[in-house]
Amino acid sequence: xxxxxxxxxxxxxxxxxxxxxxxxxxxxxxxxxxxxxxxxxxxxxxxxxxxxxxxxxxxxxxxxxxxxxxxxxxxxxxxxxxxxxxxxxxxxxxxxxxxxxxxx
Numbered sequence: 001x002x003x004x005x006x007x008x009x010x011x012x013x014x015x016x017x018x019x020x021x022x023x024x025x026x027x028x029x030x031x032x033x034x035x036x037x038x039x040x041x042x043x044x045x046x047x048x049x050x051x052x053x054x055x056x057x058x059x060x061x062x063x064x065x066x067x068x069x070x071x072x073x074x075x076x077x078x079x080x081x082x083x084x085x086x087x088x089x090x091x092x093x094x095x096x097x098x099x100x101x102x103x104x
Contacts, residue, residue, distance in 0.1 A: 011072030
């Protein structure tokens, strides 16, 4: 029987090519997102969340600074009893934030 997991994923160096709150879409952005996953283990939940995020970002037409793979990682995996009532797994959407260089 599968367990329920909430997985927080963070990424960086994404070029969105669309307007986000007046920021230059050609500048790199970072993101945070949460995925809700049914899986047997936390490791499998993390893998499923990363796949979901990667697919959604690619469907949005984003690219990366170097043209390589997306740079993202798991911040947290939490096993839960239930998902929020207003969520349809695996969830979708991103919280975007502009990246700043250390010199700024």
